[in-house]
Amino acid sequence: MVRVEHLCFGFDDNIILRDITFEVKDGGLFAITGRSGTGKTTLARLLCGLLEPVSGTVEVSVQPRMVFQFPERQLFARTVLEDVMYGPLNMGMDEGKAREAALTTMRKLGLGEDLQNRSPFSLSGGEKRLAAIAGILAMDPQILVLDEPTAGLDAFGCDALVRILRALHDEGRTVIVITHDGQIMKELIPDGHLEL
Amino acid sequence: MLKDINLGRYHPGTSFLHRLDPRTKLVFLPVYIVCIFLARTVLTGIAGFLVLLALIALSAVPLRFMLRGLRTPLVVLLIADVLNIILLDDGLRISVWLTLRICEVVLASNLLTLTTRPGEIAAGLEKGLSFLKVFRVPVHDLATMVAVAFRFIPILTQEARDLMDAQTMRGADFRHGSLVRRAKALGPLSVTVFASAFRRADEMALAMDSRLYGFSDAPGNLHPLRYGREDAAAYICILCFLAVMVLMRTGGL
Numbered sequence: 026m027v028r029v030e031h032l033c034f035g036f037d038d039n040i041i042l043r044d045i046t047f048e049v050k051d052g053g054l055f056a057i058t059g060r061s062g063t064g065k066t067t068l069a070r071l072l073c074g075l076l077e078p079v080s081g082t083v084e085v086s087v088q089p090r091m092v093f094q095f096p097e098r099q100l101f102a103r104t105v106l107e108d109v110m111y112g113p114l115n116m117g118m119d120e121g122k123a124r125e126a127a128l129t130t131m132r133k134l135g136l137g138e139d140l141q142n143r144s145p146f147s148l149s150g151g152e153k154r155l156a157a158i159a160g161i162l163a164m165d166p167q168i169l170v171l172d173e174p175t176a177g178l179d180a181f182g183c184d185a186l187v188r189i190l191r192a193l194h195d196e197g198r199t200v201i202v203i204t205h206d207g208q209i210m211k212e213l214i215p216d217g218h219l220e221l
Numbered sequence: 222m223l224k225d226i227n228l229g230r231y232h233p234g235t236s237f238l239h240r241l242d243p244r245t246k247l248v249f250l251p252v253y254i255v256c257i258f259l260a261r262t263v264l265t266g267i268a269g270f271l272v273l274l275a276l277i278a279l280s281a282v283p284l285r286f287m288l289r290g291l292r293t294p295l296v297v298l299l300i301a302d303v304l305n306i307i308l309l310d311d312g313l314r315i316s317v318w319l320t321l322r323i324c325e326v327v328l329a330s331n332l333l334t335l336t337t338r339p340g341e342i343a344a345g346l347e348k349g350l351s352f353l354k355v356f357r358v359p360v361h362d363l364a365t366m367v368a369v370a371f372r373f374i375p376i377l378t379q380e381a382r383d384l385m386d387a388q389t390m391r392g393a394d395f396r397h398g399s400l401v402r403r404a405k406a407l408g409p410l411s412v413t414v415f416a417s418a419f420r421r422a423d424e425m426a427l428a429m430d431s432r433l434y435g436f437s438d439a440p441g442n443l444h445p446l447r448y449g450r451e452d453a454a455a456y457i458c459i460l461c462f463l464a465v466m467v468l469m470r471t472g473g474l
Contacts, residue, residue, distance in 0.1 A: 075386045091390045097417065098380070099387040101409040111409070115392025146416060160391055 229374025243345030
C-alpha cells in the first residue's frame with residue numbers, strides 16, 4: 026500500500042508539488058501522468074524515500090523500488106548477469122541464490138542467455154531498459170515504481186514492456202508507472218490515475 | 222555531500238559582481254589569493270576576510286548558499302588539521318591559518334563561477350590571454366576547455382547524485398557502515414560516472430564538430446566584452462587592496 030496525504034515539495038521559493046493526495050492499494054496498477062516539468066520524477070523519488078517532503082506524509086507498507094528513466098544510470102557491472110545480481114547480493118543472498126534470482130528474472134523479461142556475459146554498455150536501448158528493470162525485479166520488490174519506462178523504446182519494445190508490466194501486476198505486485206506516453210496509458214488500463 | 226559543491230554553478234542575478242566584466246573578476250581572483258597568503262597576522266587575516274564578506278554582499282548570493290559550499294572542503298581540511306596538530310610542533314596555529322585561507326580561496330573561487338556564466342569565463346580568458354596568440358598558443362581552445370570543464374562540474378555532480386539514488390534503490394548503502402564498506406559501495410558508482418562523462422564528452426565533441434567548431438581562425442563572439450565604469454572602480458579597489466596587504470606585510474603587520 027502507498028498512501029500520500031497533502032504532500033508538498035519544493036526548493037526554497039520554487040514549489041514543485043502542492044497538496045498531493047492519493048492512495049494505491051496492495052496489488053494496484055497506478056499511473057501518474059503529466060507534462061514535462063510537473064514534478065513526476067520528484068514525486069517518484071518522494072515515494073521511494075529518496076527525497077524528504079516539505080510537508081505532508083508518504084506512507085508505504087514496504088520499501089518501493091524504483092526503475093529510473095535512464096537505464097545507463099543504473100548499469101555498471103562487467104556483465105549483464107553481474108549487474109542483475111548486484112541487488113540480490115546487497116540484500117544478503119549468497120552468490121548461488123543471487124545468480125538463480127538474476128537468471129530467473131532475466132528469463133522472465135526475455136533477456137536471452139546470449140546477453141548474460143555481455144557488457145551492459147554494449148546493449149541496445151531496449152535491452153538496457155530491460156536489464157535495468159531486471160536489476161530491480163531480481164530483488165523481488167512488492168512495490169515497483171517505473172519512471173518513464175517507455176522512453177526511447179520503439180513500438181515493439183513498448184508492447185513488450187506493457188505485457189511485462191501487466192504480468193507483474195497479475196503476480197500481485199503494486200506497480201506505479203510514471204509516464205507522459207498516452208499510448209501506454211491506453212494499453213495498461215490502470216486501476217487509478219493521478220494527473221499532475 | 223555532492224549537492225554542496227558550488228564550484229561551476231551559476232547563480233543568476235544582476236548584482237554588482239554579476240555586472241562586472243569577467244576579465245575583472247578573473248584578475249581579482251589570483252590577486253585575492255596572493256593577498257590572503259601574504260597575510261601573516263590576525264589584523265591582515267581579518268582584512269582579507271572582511272573583503273570577502275563585502276564581495277559576498279555585493280554578489281547578492283545568499284550567505285547560507287555560499288557557506289554550504291564549504292562543507293565538502295571542510296571535511297578534507299579537518300583531516301589535514303588533525304594530522305597537523307598531531308605531527309607538527311606549531312600544528313594548531315598552522316591548522317587555523319590553513320583552514321581559514323583555504324576556506325577564503327574556495328569561497329572566492331565559488332564567487333567567480335556563481336556570478337559569471339561559463340561562456341563569459343571562456344570569453345574573458347580568451348580576450349585576457351589573447352596576447353599569447355603571438356606565441357601560437359591555442360587560446361581559444363584553452364578557453365573553451367575551461368568553460369566546458371566548469372559547465373561539466375554541476376552536470377556530473379547531479380548525475381552522480383542520480384546514480385547514487387539508482388544504486389540506493391538496489392540496496393547499496395553510501396551512508397552507513399565502516400569507511401571500507403562505504404568506499405566499496407562507491408566502486409560501481411565511479412564506473413558509471415566515468416562512463417557517463419566519456420559518453421557526454423564524446424557527444425559534445427560531435428555536436429561541436431557538426432556546428433563547425435574550429436572552422437574559422439577568428440570565430441565571432443555572441444557577447445563582445447566591454448569594460449565599464451564599474452570595472453574601473455573595481456580595478457582601483459583591487460590595486461588598493463593589494464597595496465595595503467603588501468604594505469602591511471612589509472611593515473610587519
